[in-house]
Amino acid sequence: MSDVGNFALILTFGVAVYSIAAALIGARTGRESLVRSAENGLLAAWALVLTASVSLVYLFMKNDFSIDYVAGHSNRALPYFYKIAALWSGQEGSLLFWSFILTTYAAVVVIQNRRQNRDLMPYVVACLFGSILFFNIINLFVANPFAAIGVSGAAGGVELRQPPDGNGLNPLLQHPAMVIHPPILYLGYVGFAIPAAFATAALLRRQRGSRWIQTTRRWTLVAWLFQGCGVILGGRWAYAELGWGGYWAWDPVENASLMPWLTGTAFLHSVIVQERKGMLKVWNMSLVLLTYILCIFGTFLTRSGVVSSVHAFAQSSIGPWFVGYIAVLVAASIFLIVSRLDFLKSERELDSVLSRESSFLFNNLILLAAAFAVLWGTIFPVLSEAVRGVKITVGAPFFNKINVPIGLFLLFLTGVGPLFAWRKTSLPSLKKNFAIPAIAGAVVVAVLVAFGVRHFYGLVSFFISGFVFTTIVSEFARGVAARREGNDENVPVALVNLVRKNKRRYGGYIVHLAIVIIFVGFTGQAFNFETRGAMVPGDRMNVKGYELVLDGIEDRETDNFSAATASIRVLRGGEEWRRLTAEKRMYKSSQQGTSEVSIVATLREDLYVVYIGNTDDGRALIQVYVNPLVSWVWIGAVLMALGTILTIIPEHRSARPARAISGVAGMEHARAGI
Amino acid sequence: MRSATPGDCTAAGAAGAAPALLFAARAALLAAVFAAALATLTAPPAAAQSAQTDLTDRGQVYVFREVSEGLVCQCGCNMVLYVCNHHNCPSATPIRKEIESMIRGGKTKDEILARFVGEHGEKILSAPSASGFNLAAWIAPFMALLFGGVFVLSFLGARRRRAAAAAARAATVRAAPPAYASRVDNEIREIGD
Numbered sequence: 123m124s125d126v127g128n129f130a131l132i133l134t135f136g137v138a139v140y141s142i143a144a145a146l147i148g149a150r151t152g153r154e155s156l157v158r159s160a161e162n163g164l165l166a167a168w169a170l171v172l173t174a175s176v177s178l179v180y181l182f183m184k185n186d187f188s189i190d191y192v193a194g195h196s197n198r199a200l201p202y203f204y205k206i207a208a209l210w211s212g213q214e215g216s217l218l219f220w221s222f223i224l225t226t227y228a229a230v231v232v233i234q235n236r237r238q239n240r241d242l243m244p245y246v247v248a249c250l251f252g253s254i255l256f257f258n259i260i261n262l263f264v265a266n267p268f269a270a271i272g273v274s275g276a277a278g279g280v281e282l283r284q285p286p287d288g289n290g291l292n293p294l295l296q297h298p299a300m301v302i303h304p305p306i307l308y309l310g311y312v313g314f315a316i317p318a319a320f321a322t323a324a325l326l327r328r329q330r331g332s333r334w335i336q337t338t339r340r341w342t343l344v345a346w347l348f349q350g351c352g353v354i355l356g357g358r359w360a361y362a363e364l365g366w367g368g369y370w371a372w373d374p375v376e377n378a379s380l381m382p383w384l385t386g387t388a389f390l391h392s393v394i395v396q397e398r399k400g401m402l403k404v405w406n407m408s409l410v411l412l413t414y415i416l417c418i419f420g421t422f423l424t425r426s427g428v429v430s431s432v433h434a435f436a437q438s439s440i441g442p443w444f445v446g447y448i449a450v451l452v453a454a455s456i457f458l459i460v461s462r463l464d465f466l467k468s469e470r471e472l473d474s475v476l477s478r479e480s481s482f483l484f485n486n487l488i489l490l491a492a493a494f495a496v497l498w499g500t501i502f503p504v505l506s507e508a509v510r511g512v513k514i515t516v517g518a519p520f521f522n523k524i525n526v527p528i529g530l531f532l533l534f535l536t537g538v539g540p541l542f543a544w545r546k547t548s549l550p551s552l553k554k555n556f557a558i559p560a561i562a563g564a565v566v567v568a569v570l571v572a573f574g575v576r577h578f579y580g581l582v583s584f585f586i587s588g589f590v591f592t593t594i595v596s597e598f599a600r601g602v603a604a605r606r607e608g609n610d611e612n613v614p615v616a617l618v619n620l621v622r623k624n625k626r627r628y629g630g631y632i633v634h635l636a637i638v639i640i641f642v643g644f645t646g647q648a649f650n651f652e653t654r655g656a657m658v659p660g661d662r663m664n665v666k667g668y669e670l671v672l673d674g675i676e677d678r679e680t681d682n683f684s685a686a687t688a689s690i691r692v693l694r695g696g697e698e699w700r701r702l703t704a705e706k707r708m709y710k711s712s713q714q715g716t717s718e719v720s721i722v723a724t725l726r727e728d729l730y731v732v733y734i735g736n737t738d739d740g741r742a743l744i745q746v747y748v749n750p751l752v753s754w755v756w757i758g759a760v761l762m763a764l765g766t767i768l769t770i771i772p773e774h775r776s777a778r779p780a781r782a783i784s785g786v787a788g789m790e791h792a793r794a795g796i
Numbered sequence: 797m798r799s800a801t802p803g804d805c806t807a808a809g810a811a812g813a814a815p816a817l818l819f820a821a822r823a824a825l826l827a828a829v830f831a832a833a834l835a836t837l838t839a840p841p842a843a844a845q846s847a848q849t850d851l852t853d854r855g856q857v858y859v860f861r862e863v864s865e866g867l868v869c870q871c872g873c874n875m876v877l878y879v880c881n882h883h884n885c886p887s888a889t890p891i892r893k894e895i896e897s898m899i900r901g902g903k904t905k906d907e908i909l910a911r912f913v914g915e916h917g918e919k920i921l922s923a924p925s926a927s928g929f930n931l932a933a934w935i936a937p938f939m940a941l942l943f944g945g946v947f948v949l950s951f952l953g954a955r956r957r958r959a960a961a962a963a964a965r966a967a968t969v970r971a972a973p974p975a976y977a978s979r980v981d982n983e984i985r986e987i988g989d
Contacts, residue, residue, distance in 0.1 A: 735883030
């Protein structure tokens, strides 16, 4: 089966080279048949990469430990569930998986554009195949998932051998969230390749309008949605699996996933200005290309080992290949934008600094500053070593100090933006619109201070959250009031119809509301509480209104791991409230240990219990965290996903599809939103 | 023509003063209830304590937390010392004991950190020191924000000036036809005379 996989990869290489040439020659000579042939090449590449991926999964299922990758990431006792996930658990397989998602997206693009965007398609196909080719070359020549285990033979040759069992999957990856987190994150990372390919095609075609934006708006939203969900799921995994009581540690790989999400968010906002006003064309081109480059950069960070990370499961020597690819992408992007500046001129001018357009620009500025701060902190250790020859660490305290104020300002702008009108806003109307949200924020702070809360950033965050929440609610309230007046509807019907009739605008507001909720969840971290106790069965520990009783420690064995399980009863007001089991595991094949934490999540706070181990005298060390408001992070994430999905659903009010309209008419037609 | 977005001042004005006051009162009430609920969750604990130390003195626990948040565990986990929860970690456990001992001996946070930097190098600090080359780590993001802000403001100013100039040109063009018409009228009158 490994031969089938390898052969599929080799064929993919051939198809990619042919299709790039066919697409570009077809575009130059105007031979549509060549372009169609290149597009069919993309469909063939999808089938081939699918074949290679299925082959690898088959090898995992058959426990074929003659294959290095299979032996390194699986073992006989590994549940089938995780054998599928093992496809993306290491370097070689995850790169193949990347190719699979990319070719899948590309195939959908080809099918979608059989009759439209015909002028752009040759370049889109060439760009997408360029990316596919890069990952294919890595898979074929640098990190081949089908490479057999070789050992030096007695005669100096290489002998193939098959060990009786594999090393097993990294225990930290044996968690349900890790089965879905990487694919969802990849769907985000790879998804940004589509708008970037259309943007590059528009540059190559010297296209003046914003058609590429209208074509790729949903693609961008889909990629952004997956990227956001992937980031949050990563946090959820860290929270449940790493056992230190938090969900975000500013690890370089976490940072790598956050950066393109931030620039993608900036793009989704500034693109509205281009749609409505024909402005910021250079900016939008730069942003979408930067976002894709940051996606590749993130992949590089995960795999190169250039920075220390808890995600060191996939490091190898492929770093220089990625550096070369990123250099090519950066150089080509700069060249294309600079050489096409004449085609990227704004179609309108700005009427006032106090306008929605300006607020979008400031929103972009803050988002990019946040992305830069994350990038800078992530690569600063490398810079320090290169310049001073001194190794340093840039950890969570740095990122928190830099990004908390930037994040709070960004949250503030989330509320301010809708208060501005397009074109021009008068100062009196701005003051009037600010008044009620500001009062709401001030009331929140006043009550918190009265209750004894003194945490500065906590108070600032709650003030801004109150401000922004009121802004968004008042947007809905005004819309509902207007509908009730005009259509004689009750409040729920008016609300549903309001959202249904303008999904893009109100879906966007729902996303903003979700961001506020997530920030409220983040702010809860400022008030975390923790304690630790060494207990024997029967002992009790009181933690912030919870009484924990250790009932006992039991050992258990599975084929995959041995475990010691602490059974804990939680009492509230003297009554039994919950039963928890916190576990320490030792995985047999890898001889790595993990802590399986027990979490009781409520809207108010999480009770987070970790069985750390035993003291020298045999007592169980139980660490307990009480983390306020964490559930709101996950609730906000779900709401963010729902709001984004709402913005992706097509509006039905227009008889003509937006993509059919171009130029100024298209911009007039485009609706406000996000 | 102005767009009738909900954020538009005309839309806000249409609501009228009385409903606006009512809405403000409701918003304030809602905010107060929300804040009261938050306050019960976020009030600081009565006594400072930490799961990572046996110290009980409030001031000492505070210093312990500050120091251990300023250091990185050296076992390879890359976690801040304070949150490293590996049982019997070969790095975190002895470092914590050493910190406790130095705090009991009256050492300050800076003295303790300096001691560990001397022993392990700068890489043990969880964030770069704000001096020398490392200052760039702290300053660059805010400098970027500052320069970005200046750029955006100058960009907006230039755009606005251009828009104003274009509007002035358009006004001149619009003014031309009446002048032209009056000249034609005069010429017609002269011919008629």
